[in-house]
Amino acid sequence: MTNIIEVKNVTFRYDKEQENLTLNNVSFHVKHGEWLSIIGHNGSGKSTMVRLIDGLLEAESGEIVILNQKLTEDNIWDIRQKIGMVFQNPDNQFVGSTVEDDVAFSLENKGVSHNEMKQRVEEALHLVGMSDFKTKEPARLSGGQKQRVAIAGAVAMRPEIIILDEATSMLDPKGRLELIKTIKDIRDQYGVTVISITHDLDEVALSDRVLVMKKGQIESTATPRELFARGRDLLTLGLDIPFTSSLVNALQLEGFKCQDAYYTEKELEDYLWESLSKM
C-alpha cells in the first residue's frame, strides 16, 4: 500500500514567543485506506496535527505530503477538497439552516451544478441514515444526529481522507456507537482513509494502527492489540482500560492464573470456558 499522507519533521507553535513547541519534529505516515487513530493526553498536539494536515494551520518547519503533493499555499484548496473534516462540537460546525443545506454547503463552495448537488446530498444523507430528517433544522436534532449530518457533509465531497477530530467526544454512548458504525460502513464502502483523534476505546479497537502522542511528539505507534496490552499505562495516555483487561486484573487478584496479554471479549470468553472445563 502506498502512503496517502506523509508528515516529515514537522514543527509548530502557535506563538513565536511560546517556549515549548506544540509539535516537535513529528514524522509519520498514513497508508492508503488505513484507519489511523491518534491518541494522547489533552495538549499533546493531536488536534494541531490534523489541522496542519488540512492546511488550517501552517507548520514552522518540515513538510507534509498528501496524495504525492507537497502541501503549499497554492494547492491548499485543492487538497482540502480531498479531505473531509468532522470536528468535536456538533453545534459549531453546522453551517446550513437545515440538514440538506448543511450537507450541500461544501458542494456549493466547490461550484457543483444544482442537479448533481441534489443527487449527492440525497446519497450522502441516505448513507448516514438521515434521509428522513432532510428538511429539519439543527435545533431539532440530537448531538449524534448532528454529527451524522457533519459526516454526510464530508462524504458528499467524495473525499479520499476523512479526519475525525474527537467527533464522538460530545456524544452519549449510544450516539457514539452509531457514529462509529456509520464511519466503518463508509470506509468499507468507499475505501476512504480515516484518521481519528479519539479517547474512545471502541474507536481505537476498530483502527488498523494507533499513533500515541505525548508533549508534541510521537511516543509510539502500535496496533490496537499491542496498545491495549500496555495495561494500566493506558490511563496515562488518556484512554480507559478495556473491560477485558479489568476483568483479567480482577481475576489475577483473586489468584486466578491469566496471561498478562490483551484479550478481546470473545477470546477471554473462550479462554474462561476452556479453563473452567479443565478444572
Next chain:
Amino acid sequence: MDKLILGRYIPGDSIVHRLDPRSKLLAMFVFISIIFWANNLITNIILFSFTVIAILLSKVKLGFFIRGVRPMIGLILFTTFFQMFFIQGGTIIFEFGFLRITDYSLGQAVMIFIRFVLIIFFSTLLTLTTTPLSLSDAVESLLTPLKPFKVPVHEIGLMLSLSLRFVPTLMDDTTRIMNAQRARGVDFGEGNIIQKVKSVIPILIPLFASSLKRADALATAMESRGYQGGDGRTKYRLLHWGLKDSLLMLTLLGLTVALFLLKST
C-alpha cells in the same frame, strides 16, 4: 416570547405559502407604501378586502392575526386617541373641557387605526407563511442588483442565514447560563433598575465569550469545507418565480393604480 406572533412561521401548504418569498417580500413593501394613500372610504375598503382575501387564501386561522395585533394594541390606541382629541377642524361632535372631537378628527383616528391594523396583519401574514430561511434567500436575491455598487450581497445573505440558524442555539445558551447563574445565587428581575441591569452582566459576558468561541469554530469548519467567499459558488436552494408570483405583482400594480386614482387629494 411565546406570545409574539410576528416573526413566527406556521407550516402550511396554501397558495400563499407556495408563493416565491421574493414576490411576497416585494408585495409587503409595495403594500405598506401605498397604504398611506388610502384616505377615504372607498380606498380603505379596497385595501381591507385585499388583506382579507390574502388572509383567507393563506388558510391561517384569523386568531393568529388578532393575537399578532394584541401586543401593539396599547400603542395603536394611544396614537388613535391622540389623533382623535388633538386634530383641529371639522364640525364639533363632542366637547368636554379641552377635549374636543370633531367629525374630521374622528375620521382621521379611524384611518390611523385601520392603517396600523392592516400593516400588522400584512406583515404577520408574510412571516406566518414564509420560513425565515427563504426570507433571507429573498433578501439576498433582491439585493443582487446592488452588487455592481460594491454592496456585499453574498456576505449579507450568508450573515442573515447564519444568524437565523444560530438564534435557537444562542437562546439555549442563554437559558443555560441563566440557570447556571441562578444556581449560584444570582437573582434576575429583582430590585430596582440599577440592580436589574447589573444582574444582566453575568449572562451577557459568558454569552459573548461563548459566541466568540462558536464563531471561531464555525469559521474553521467552514474553511475546512472549502468556503472561499461568494465567488464561484453554486446554490443548492433555488427560488422559483412562477406564474402566481407574476399575478400577485400584477394585482398589486392594479391596486396601486386604483388607489392612486381613488384617493382624495
